[in-house]
Amino acid sequence: MEKRVYNFAPGPAVLPLSVIEEVQRDLLCLPGAGSSIMEISHRSKTFDRIITGAEANIRKLLGVPDNYRVLFMQGGAFYQFAMVALNLLRGSGKPADYIVTGTWSGKAIKEAKTQGEAKPAWDGKPDNFIRFPKQEELKLSADPAYVYMCSNETIQGVQYQIEPETGAAPLICDSSSDIFCRPVPVEKFGLIFACAQKNAGPSGVTLVIVRDDLLERSSGDLPSLLNYKIVAENKSLLNTPPTFAVYVVKLVTDWLLNEIGGLKKMAEINNRKAKMLYDAIDESEGFYQGHAAKDCRSTMNVPFRMPSEDLQAAFLEQAAARDLCNLQGHRSVGGCRASIYNAMPVEGVELLAQFMREFCKKNK
Numbered sequence: 001m002e003k004r005v006y007n008f009a010p011g012p013a014v015l016p017l018s019v020i021e022e023v024q025r026d027l028l029c030l031p032g033a034g035s036s037i038m039e040i041s042h043r044s045k046t047f048d049r050i051i052t053g054a055e056a057n058i059r060k061l062l063g064v065p066d067n068y069r070v071l072f073m074q075g076g077a078f079y080q081f082a083m084v085a086l087n088l089l090r091g092s093g094k095p096a097d098y099i100v101t102g103t104w105s106g107k108a109i110k111e112a113k114t115q116g117e118a119k120p121a122w123d124g125k126p127d128n129f130i131r132f133p134k135q136e137e138l139k140l141s142a143d144p145a146y147v148y149m150c151s152n153e154t155i156q157g158v159q160y161q162i163e164p165e166t167g168a169a170p171l172i173c174d175s176s177s178d179i180f181c182r183p184v185p186v187e188k189f190g191l192i193f194a195c196a197q198k199n200a201g202p203s204g205v206t207l208v209i210v211r212d213d214l215l216e217r218s219s220g221d222l223p224s225l226l227n228y229k230i231v232a233e234n235k236s237l238l239n240t241p242p243t244f245a246v247y248v249v250k251l252v253t254d255w256l257l258n259e260i261g262g263l264k265k266m267a268e269i270n271n272r273k274a275k276m277l278y279d280a281i282d283e284s285e286g287f288y289q290g291h292a293a294k295d296c297r298s299t300m301n302v303p304f305r306m307p308s309e310d311l312q313a314a315f316l317e318q319a320a321a322r323d324l325c326n327l328q329g330h331r332s333v334g335g336c337r338a339s340i341y342n343a344m345p346v347e348g349v350e351l352l353a354q355f356m357r358e359f360c361k362k363n364k
Helices: 017-028 045-062 076-088 103-112 228-233 243-260 263-282 309-321 346-363
Strands: 068-073 096-100 118-123 147-150 171-174 191-195 206-211 301-305 336-339
Touching: 017 243, 045 068, 045 206, 045 243, 068 228, 076 103, 076 171, 076 191, 076 206, 096 103, 103 118, 103 147, 103 171, 206 228, 243 263, 263 301, 263 346, 309 336, 309 346
Parallel strands: 096 118, 096 147, 147 171, 171 191
Antiparallel strands: 068 206, 191 206, 301 336
């Protein structure tokens, strides 16, 4: 087997090694099933144990209240940009308020506008998306259908610290890139969604946590697979779910519960990892230029730049030679970015921080 590198990709992203090893063992023949996990029926008792186990783990990790459904869907977060508006905005006669803090919330409001009136309650574009707004900066509608936010913008590297107060309006959250990175007060949200391929598993499945009363807003004239209520009534089995991806989500949530010890412990590890990189940036005296305001810095995605494109190219090449890989920034903004999701080992971040200091010393 080739040597594994430290993979700082933004998603699909690094998975826990113990999970990959368990997948490897089960791939040929899942214990008790007589078949590969990729071959078993989604209607079988074996898969029922997997999907109910994954849901139970998610409920335990996040403390999901009983009046919320946990759904396993397909189509990724982009699918949810439209689906949220289809179910909660379309035909409501109300506007939807969007807190636009970066690329992904910007794409979400664009999708919502195809279904109704969607307006920015705050737009960080004039400040180049370096922060989240303060509560008093939000310009909320009198009676919005919902208020939408993205908890962590992977490209800009900004992450919310305190949930906005939205009154009676349900708060909708795209948590694709920081689900399970820390404890979350689920009861403050009407709906949370997250594609799995950053912190929860492989690409192919999207987690949706939705409050029961919001299911009643889904219009009966929506196609079944675009209707939250129908998907919930069918327990995510309206059509064949991404069985393999759900199975890996079960393993990842097992890992979070049993090996990590829950989300409070996971948050401590994530804060420690992020501090290593931000310290290297802050101590570089401007050689490394971070993007986000310090009080909004992400613990998941750390974007930074150097004084020249040539230096950035050399940095990426030399980092890869040390098995520190996939550190290039998003194609839309360039620069560098270290994505340090839950499964990124502490030692990988330690090695990156050490290399950053060495590179700075040689090239400053």
